[in-house]
Amino acid sequence: NHRVDSKSLWLYRWYYSRICQWILGLTITVILGLAFIETPSSLTITSDIRYRSTAWEPPCGLTESIELLCFLIFIADVSVKSYLIGWEEFQKTKWLMAYILALVVSLTDWTVSMSFSCRETVRIRRILRPFFLLQNSSMMKKTLKSINSTLPEMASVVLLLAVHLSLFTMFGMLLFARTKDGQQDKEWLQYFRNLPDALTSLLVLLTTANNPDVMIPAYSKNRAYAIFFVLFTVLGNLFLMNLLTAIIYNQFRGYLLKSVQSSLFRRRLGIRAAFEVLCSLKETPARTHELCVNAETLLRVLKKVDMDFGCKHVILRTLKTCPHGLLSAVQFQKLFEELDKDSVKQHPAKPEYQSPFLQKMQFAFGHPYFSYIGNVVALANIISICVVLVMDADKQPSERDDFFLGAINFFFILYYLLEMLLKIMAMGLRRYLSYPSNRFDGLLTGILLVLEISTFAVYGFPHPGWRPEMMGLLSLWDMVRLVNMLIVFRFLRIIPNMKFMALVVSTLLDLVKNLRAFAGILLVVYYAFALIGIVLFKGAIVPMGNISVVNITSGNNTLQCGTYEQLEYWPNNFDDFAAALVTLWDVMVVNNWQVFLDAFSRYSNPWSKLYFVAWWLISSVIWVNLFVALLLENFIHKWDRRCQQQSLSEIEYQVT
Amino acid sequence: NHRVDSKSLWLYRWYYSRICQWILGLTITVILGLAFIETPSSLTITSDIRYRSTAWEPPCGLTESIELLCFLIFIADVSVKSYLIGWEEFQKTKWLMAYILALVVSLTDWTVSMSFSCRETVRIRRILRPFFLLQNSSMMKKTLKSINSTLPEMASVVLLLAVHLSLFTMFGMLLFARTKDGQQDKEWLQYFRNLPDALTSLLVLLTTANNPDVMIPAYSKNRAYAIFFVLFTVLGNLFLMNLLTAIIYNQFRGYLLKSVQSSLFRRRLGIRAAFEVLCSLKETPARTHELCVNAETLLRVLKKVDMDFGCKHVILRTLKTCPHGLLSAVQFQKLFEELDKDSVKQHPAKPEYQSPFLQKMQFAFGHPYFSYIGNVVALANIISICVVLVMDADKQPSERDDFFLGAINFFFILYYLLEMLLKIMAMGLRRYLSYPSNRFDGLLTGILLVLEISTFAVYGFPHPGWRPEMMGLLSLWDMVRLVNMLIVFRFLRIIPNMKFMALVVSTLLDLVKNLRAFAGILLVVYYAFALIGIVLFKGAIVPMGNISVVNITSGNNTLQCGTYEQLEYWPNNFDDFAAALVTLWDVMVVNNWQVFLDAFSRYSNPWSKLYFVAWWLISSVIWVNLFVALLLENFIHKWDRRCQQQSLSEIEYQVT
Incomplete structure (x- = not known):
């Protein structure tokens, strides 16, 4: 639904051209990437507050001018979009309105920030930034809509979870109430001291992150207390949590099939519309019989159209064999069905040699067995690296003798080079490069060769007692070993030969x-939560330098086990963007998140727990379940299609 | 497929009668339950090796004689079964052969055990016991078969996992190799010291049980190391682990639908066969027209058949209205379709009162609003208990004033009693009892009343400063509060009113x-693993009494954080059956299982890790995924049926 006058059409084509969309994508990437270098900048080697050096701060105006540039591009984008869809449509599109609103707020915030010369505390526009990413992708908007429609159902399960949690909290507080004997009260003291403590303990148990610990004091008093905790975990974690997966999966069931169908439907509709347009162009020579299109007109149109080369070729060929230069609607549709088919790629032919010796060579090295030998050699390489690794694991670097490994590496790289050259000889360069696996092998061999030559240039040829120096994070020597390990990926080539593995891997790739x-x-x-986290908790965690020094001098340097300080979680803080991302990841993985709950409620505010619980709900509960649902959907879609196309895919496997 | 002569049929009926199957079930329960009281008996209050008293050991011959009794019943069972299916079928049935084999092995083991007068170390027959449970349930055999057919696919994913793990282990060992600077080597020292250590670290990371910890030493050196661990977790835990769920779900998709269909099909087949039999009984008066059954014969047969009362009633009524006493095959089938329908239960009618006052009362207290008021009162009860609980949480038991709570309890119980009586008055006793929710309410009220009266009998009426004594684990007073909390379950009644909640809860119940x-x-x-665990690790964990005393005296009583000893996991051991079950549960929940891996490899043998990894694979990976698959299947089956029967269920909701 957009304007269709020729000028607007030109604008439309220009706007949706590859270059324009690429610029837009780049702008979004740049404005999102700014978070890494902006004022709490992430440009330090470590985020550990004990060792961290002071980060480079960009001068005021640098990031701001980049931001302004991005905003200008966004303004251009929004005005073109609004112009194209026209005023009436514009009023209906809430996303566009929100886009404009976000831009206005951002620009206002930007001017405020400039007038304070970058010293203001809260920057709203930073939190709004991910919105630009969101509005630019129609897929994300659609997914968001789907998620939105699941929310009421999810809410009811979350409500059940809340009821479950509060019920068990009350039972727990009754069971583990304070008794007269102070010694027996460990459970009460550690986990059920008051309502917030008890709630937190059981909420964390719901994620199983404190599983045996929370039960131990009571369980070592009496076996029967275990029943309480096991029952809670079974009901909460096994039943209710997995019910969320079921609900979300139920929503996304058939999601892929529907989207494939609708895109097919839209294509058919487009083709039909094109037919109508082409019909109306023709000066209706014979109104008596049905509508039809002149083949030559179509030919001229097609030559201007930008589409997949293979398909175009096939369509043009079919068109030329068309009997009387006129196409009916059915024929027209049939012509374009070619677009729906996956084109089977043709590999270039092998070179034909004259000499019988070369022909024999070609047969020998073009044979699959030659690849198998290559795989075996790569396996031997891996095993030899492994053996050396295990033998050297406990040695001091100065004790290691690298001659053996150096010699082995040299031999293997020589073999890989030889293999590549022989294969190119047998298949011809073009055919060799047409297989992705060969390209990958060739690339690896090239890198290995360059690294090996430079190693020799620096350290000389390997000899007994040869010991290249370590340099930096990874010495050149380590690099060679790492790249050698990449050779392992050659084994991924054998996966398509195993039927089920092929399905699994193609599902993963499709996924x-x-x-x-x-x-x-x-x-x-992540972006929004990281920025909110920075606003809330920046600088909250302070290294306990003085305190620990005092403790050490008084000989009492024992920290309580399982705390943030004892576990040395210092690098997990919200002092800059990169550190915040990693911290959020750690909470998302859920294990030991009670440590963060505890630490941040001690260092900043007991209400900080809400932030972490919200993040847990959104990332670990909702997003991970979404991911599982998508994976299930993909796998089953693939599986069903495979069962249908069993015979077809059989042939395909034999062809490749 | 069994013998059909009349004696065998009688035996068949007798064998599959309720009482026989019940005896068999009881036998299986008894023989499985023996594990709790057999030699490493679980009859201690705690399993904590520090506080545990010596358990009562059954005298030699007690459990053994019970066992022999069970074996005799099993022998009778197997001989009846084998006789019934006949020799030819018997040869084909592997389960029966295995059953006999298990019995023979068990009996041999039993005689060996008796000849050693119960002092032998390994009892094979204990590990064989769960087999008796397995072979008695056709559902379990079918499920096992389904699982078995998924194994190759699961194996390929597990293979992928293994490749993933070993690849990353090698990369990790290269990345975190020992360097010259000893201070910088924390990561190497703690997690990547040698191949087994590195493998264990990453295997545990695959379950996210040591998530931030394993990354911390490297991450606090350099941010970039986080990428290694995040990548590993994303690929391993998010992709590959969830792929297992997808594979298992794919196998069980349509499992329920198929089983419902096949049971329907078998019933149809049976009805058709009954028709044929009844036809052949008749002396074929007219061979010209189609086969049919005399209605009176059927009537006589039906009267002897044991089936659901409601259905029988309907069928008999239909049969009597049958026009000419002869039924064709189609009519015969139609007659029994009644069996497929879920009968809508009719509640008994309300009593009809003569007096207008009583009629008004009936209207008022039979109205749904009266139930709502009851719910509100129950909510008030809960809230008041909560408030008192929160206020009293931090107080010493001697400081608490229980007068307020006592008075409140008294009031609420009085209300519940009144509500129950009024409802019975309004609805009549039979109608009242026909609703499950009312039965539940009535039961609760009865229990509450008994408890309250006995409280008053023991402690007297509440007055300010009233403070009932604590007695044992839960005093009578606590019991009253606990039962009060059961009133919360009244709220579960409102769930069927919420559309989606009803679906969720009915899914859970169906599940x-x-x-x-x-x-x-x-x-x-669980049974097999617990017994193997007892054989392997019984008495492996010894309390470090002496060592800790030495350490305390030398002032160095700090245990390394995160170890079995520091976390006081002492009750989690394999010294008796109940403790072994809880230990296995803790490993199944996966959190902190590295502690068990570490502790048992220190106390017994490094190879003990294999036992735990095997248990993790079977319980946490395979079984939990099976559970998720079953839950998904149930939910989606339910959802699809609901969408079909939308209108029908709408009516049902209005009826109830």
């Missing part, structure tokens, strides 16, 4: 493709 | 029904 919208939403959530 | 086979399999696995 990554379909995951973009979900990953985008995760990015948006 | 419990369908779960029996899965729970049985879990029981089998």
